[in-house]
Amino acid sequence: MIFGRVKPLDAILAAAEGKSLHRTLGAFQLTLFGIGSVIGTGIFVLTAAGAQKAGPGLMLAFAIAGAICIVAALCYAEIAAMIPVAGSAYTYTYSTMGELLAWTVGWALVLEYAVAASAVSVGWSGYFTGTILNQFLGIQLPVWLSAGPLALGGVAGGFINLPAVVIALLVTWLLIIGTSESAKVNAILVGIKVVALTAFIFLTYGKIDTAQFSPFLPAGVFGGFGTGVGAVGAAATIFFAYVGFDAVSTAAEETKNPQRNVPIGLIGSLLFCTVFYILVAAGAIGTIGGQPIMGPGGIPFPAGSEELARQCAMPQHAQALVCSNEALAHVLRTIGFGKIGNMLGIAAFVALPSVILVLLFGQTRIFFVMSRDGLLPNALSKVHPKWKTPHVVTAITGAAVAFAAAFLPVGALADIANAGTLYAFMMVAIAVLILRKKEGHRPRSFRTPAVWFVAPATIVGCIFLFFNLPSAAMLVLVIWGAIGLVVYYLYGYRTSHVGHGRVEVLTDDAIDGITH
Template sequence: MIFGRVKPLDAILATAEKKSLHRSLGALQLTLFGVGCIIGTGIFVLTSVGAQKAGPGLLISFVIAGAVCIVAALCYAEIASMVPVAGSAYTYSYAVQGEFLAWTVGWALLLEYAVGASAVSVGWSNYFIGTVVERSWGIDFPTWLSAGPVFLGGQPGGFINLPALLIALLMTGLLVIGTSESAKFNAILVAVKVTALTAFVVLTLPEMKTDNFTPFAPGGLFGGFGSGVGIVGAAATMFFAYVGFDAVSTAAEETKNPQRNVPIGLIGSLLICTIFYMLVTAGAVGSIGGQPVMGADGVPLPTGETLATQCATAQFAEALVCSREPLAHVLHTIGYGTVGNLIGYAAFIALPSVILILLFGQTRIFFVMARDGLLPEALSRVHPRWKTPHVVTIITGLIVAVAAAFFPVGALADIANAGTLYAFLMVAIAVWQLRRIDPNRRRAFRVPAVGLVATLTVIGCVFLFFNLPLEAMLVLPAWTAIGLVFYGLYGYRHSHLGRGIVEVHEPEIHELAPEIPGVDEAR
């Protein structure tokens, strides 16, 4: 029975020790990884999209999305410190809900990481073309090299998004070289984006006008089922910008002292990013306004041809919601053109860190699924010199690069959210179940009031899911059905657990002894 295939936690830990990744990351690097993924897409790419859905009410949208992430982060912190191996929600589900549901979680995470990486690659391309090539260099970048073909949703005259393709391949190569090297590179990019956002806050907050926050919620609290607009609809979209902390848990197997450092990286990165989101949004909306373009029915127009037509008119050409470079546009509007250009360059420099972390998370999940036999085991090979899963990294990077080259950003963030919310829901259930079935296992971090926190996480994830656009909601069941075909044809038959290949970890004497500061680091 597929629902009876539950892999014991001891077996998961034993497998990880036998074919493990190099442990090189500390608490600071993990926090920077989380900050690198969270701060970027939402602020530099999706701020104008969120304002079009919610208007000034986007401030509340960030609060709603952040609240769901906080309770989800607590669940992740406990289970990641208990199971310090790669695989994130997939591994956790395997240990509690069983192989079948674990496969659906791992498959759904492809929507989060790979689709997200492709979307951010396209977003980076927009900044590169608009800020660097056209505005700074004065070169008219050809359309056929900057967008996919029109029949795939691109622009008329488009053929391939060459910059998006190249940046995805570059980040793939960096990950192949090594995790430690990637973390150092990411730390530099995080410093750039934090500096840029700090400058933005300092310049825009003094320019805030209370009139720009009226009306506060032009799209209402709920825009209607399947509409994806309103404050809650914007929260469902902006959730995409918060989910970087999940990538931290995927790095648990490559973390030194994971029982301590994983919770620090998870919660620390989320708190830092939440503060920045609120301050930057207040500065942007308060300084130049953030009212959406409304349709004839009094509802904010969704992304599409009609909105694009309105944004091309003189009335809305300078609106925040119509800008492709929202933060740079705000600074240009209030008279800080030079700094605005620097903000554009900061986005151009920093967005690759988001692509890096999303690729990192996806490859590690595929690595563990292959190690469990659900995917071809060749994917779990570790490079003898760089100690990274180079085969799966290269394959994943090629897929992401091709998608970025030929498909537009469009509704990719909403599609990615559908898979992410499902995975987070399963993690919350797993934490609650483990408290019941394995209460005595050591937990370096324990969720306070776990029943309440897990329940709030489940409710929050379901709530945001049903406030996504209808098209995004339908993607998840369709994608799951495709995944089940793959599982039936390969994973079910080749699963190590299904074939009785289960390694049970017998603790050694030193593992039963109390932890002594300095001893574990020396081992």
């Protein structure tokens, strides 16, 4: 039965009741927290890939993705406040729809975190080679060492993205030996990113040429099923730029007057980030242009494809926005702000590794909770005797992340990560509706307003974006899911603790004790 083996909500909530969280966050603080959680990787890394899919329509794409994130965030807020334990969408699904569907969500989250970390590694590599090596040290890393065989490197002939491999393995090593992210350091890095992007907006504003926005939708609104182009196709890709808002949802238990302040924090931060992203996109496209390089039939070449790399090697496209691995720094250099462009490149170079660390850390949490539920081997959650970290699963994850970063382009990686994310968000929205029906009497510190509209809107929006991803990204999730089902029925189904009548709930405190 699909809805069999449901993990008892009473057991999960009993563990949560042991944690007393002090309500200190107001609406303004929560909004700032949300802005810090969201702004980062996507806007630095995916601007070029998004422009290749939609041209100036990238601005509309940011609005579409932001709107879907807002309704998804409201669903997350209710369920995170009600079930404030580790495991995210995996735990929520386990408590409402049963073990099989929970497994599929956890398996998708494993893919999401790992592939997202690979995407950030590739994005960091672009700023490292373009700003640090080229601009400051005068070193031109050979293309075969700085781009994968299918990566958009501006020049065809890539073999392996060595800097991306190095940063992925370095962060993995730091996690294994127990180095965790400092909240103060992270706050500084968030400040650097916001200041850098604000400076970018002001510097480009006075140099915008409105002629650059025509045609506004060169690939149309809908590029077609499985093509991943057009404004909606770009929205499906740059959805990656919003991932992180669920961190705001999990703060509901520590928020004063959550019914009022959580929606303000969620919607306020996402609206701010959406407007911020649109302004950055307008500055980039309005100054140097952002029209996609078209292939046969007036359809843009796929971002990260070999053919696009060949086109970018041609002199007439050498300065194109869609051909840059460090889009925002490239824009500032092109319009005469070379030094500031280099500073922005340094900001990305410094800040992005912290994102890789958070993604890898989140992945180990999901793996650990699934292992403790008996669905994965205990060896995966084995703790190192000296460093007290789950070194086995961290090493395996880091190796997989490094391998993907070595050979795949950032746009394709973001699309694959988004496929897993959209599936998880959809399941959270379904779980909210089920809990309203089955557990309507349970206390909720936050209730999603107009849930019978918001939750279905989230489900439809996630499905809508999923089917506007490139067909390859959709296929990867299907294949990954099929592999997961084989693993589940060969191992997890037989060893599940719930299946054997053993219910154990692991709180955040317990996990933090072994993952730091």
